[in-house]
Amino acid sequence: MKEQTLVLIKPDGVQRGLIGELTTRFEKAGLTIIGMKMVWIDKAFAKKHYSAHVKKAFYPTLEAMITEGPVVAMILEGVHAVEQVRKMVGPTEPRKAPPGTIRGDYAHVSYEYADKKGVAVKNLIHASGNKAEAKDEIKLWFKKQELHSYQTAHQKHTM
Numbered sequence: 001m002k003e004q005t006l007v008l009i010k011p012d013g014v015q016r017g018l019i020g021e022l023t024t025r026f027e028k029a030g031l032t033i034i035g036m037k038m039v040w041i042d043k044a045f046a047k048k049h050y051s052a053h054v055k056k057a058f059y060p061t062l063e064a065m066i067t068e069g070p071v072v073a074m075i076l077e078g079v080h081a082v083e084q085v086r087k088m089v090g091p092t093e094p095r096k097a098p099p100g101t102i103r104g105d106y107a108h109v110s111y112e113y114a115d116k117k118g119v120a121v122k123n124l125i126h127a128s129g130n131k132a133e134a135k136d137e138i139k140l141w142f143k144k145q146e147l148h149s150y151q152t153a154h155q156k157h158t159m
C-alpha cells in the first residue's frame, strides 16, 4: 500500500515564495520526502514530462510555463500516496478546486481566463495522476541514488 509519487512545485509556486508553505502541507500529512531537488528544465525535457499533452492545443503555453523558471521536484512516500497527494492538490482548474486544496487555497483562475490571456493555467503543483504515471515520472526525474530511505518521527503515529 505504500506508494511513491512525484510532486513538482511549478515555477509560479517557486516565484511566489511558496516552496516552504506547500512542502509543509505534505510533511504535516505524514508523507515522507525521500528525494528533493531544484531543476530548471528545458523544452526537450518538458516534452518528456508532459508527453501525454504534447499534441494538445494548450501544450505551447504549458511548455512556456513549465520552462520559465526552476521547479522544486520531490518524491513523496506514503500509504496510497498517489491518490492522497492528488486529493491535497485538488482539481486542475483552480476555479473548481475547493478550499482546503492547494489549488483552491492559492489560486482561483479559470480555463476560460487563461485561454483568453493565451497562458497556461497556473496551478502551483504537478502531482502524478495515477500509479503508472508515478512510476514513469519518478524514473524520468530521479536517479536511484537520489532517493533515500529513513525513519521520520511521524512514522510512529501516521503510518
Ligand code: CDP
Pocket (backbone or CB within 6 Å): 053, 058, 061, 062, 091, 092, 111, 114, 119, 120, 121, 122, 123, 125, 126, 127, 129
Ligand atoms: O496537472 P494535472 O494533472 O491536474 O492536469 P493535466 O490535465 O495533466 O494538465 C497538465 C497541466 O497543463 C495543468 O496542471 C495545467 O497547468 C495545464 N493545462 C492548461 O494550462 N490548460 C488546460 N486546458 C489544461 C491543462
Ligand code: MG
Pocket (backbone or CB within 6 Å): 129
Ligand atoms: Mg496530469
